[in-house]
Amino acid sequence: MTDYKKLQRLLDVRKHAEQRCAVDLAHARDAVREAEKTLERMREQRADLEAELARAGGDSVGRMKTLRLLIDQVDNGIHNAMSVRALAAATEAERLQALEKASQDRELVEKIVQPRKERARAAERQTEQKAIDELNMQRYRAGEG
Numbered sequence: 367m368t369d370y371k372k373l374q375r376l377l378d379v380r381k382h383a384e385q386r387c388a389v390d391l392a393h394a395r396d397a398v399r400e401a402e403k404t405l406e407r408m409r410e411q412r413a414d415l416e417a418e419l420a421r422a423g424g425d426s427v428g429r430m431k432t433l434r435l436l437i438d439q440v441d442n443g444i445h446n447a448m449s450v451r452a453l454a455a456a457t458e459a460e461r462l463q464a465l466e467k468a469s470q471d472r473e474l475v476e477k478i479v480q481p482r483k484e485r486a487r488a489a490e491r492q493t494e495q496k497a498i499d500e501l502n503m504q505r506y507r508a509g510e511g
Contacts, residue, residue, distance in 0.1 A: 370479070370486045377475045384468040391465050394458040401451035408447050412440045 419433040 370482045373475065373479045373482060377472070377479050380468070380472040380475050384465065384472050387461065387465040387468040391458070391461040394454065394461040397454040398451065398458050401447065401454045405444065405447040405451055408440055408444045412437060412444065415440060 415433055415437045419430065419437065422429055422433060
């Protein structure tokens with residue numbers, strides 16, 4: 367296998383790695399969006415419970431305790447959702463760095479491959495032209511003889 371073909375295979379591997387990193391980043395961004403949606407829903411739920419607690423000012427003590435308990439549970443859920451969002455954001459940042467590194471690696475290999483690719487094509491064209499010239503020369507000689 368020629369040097370150029372080996373480098374081309376390496377470039378293909380680098381491109382594939384970059385694509386994988388891009389997919390991983392997209393998944394990480396989806397996770398961040400989902401975590402933010404969940405957090406927003408929980409905050410809305412807490413606001414609804416707070417409003418219901420305010421309206422229930424004259425209701426039974428049991429109902430008010432139940433609402434406070436629900437608010438505490440939602441607060442715990444909000445805390446957990448914030449942790450999940452923070453982890454998702456950190457993962458997104460890691461995936462972005464991995465994509466940037468993969469892109470740099472691919473670009474580096476491309477810079478090496480491109481000139482060699484051009485030299486290989488030039489050599490192929492030269493070989494083809496030489497074969498055509500030899501064929502034409504044989505035809506010319508055959509016509510003279």
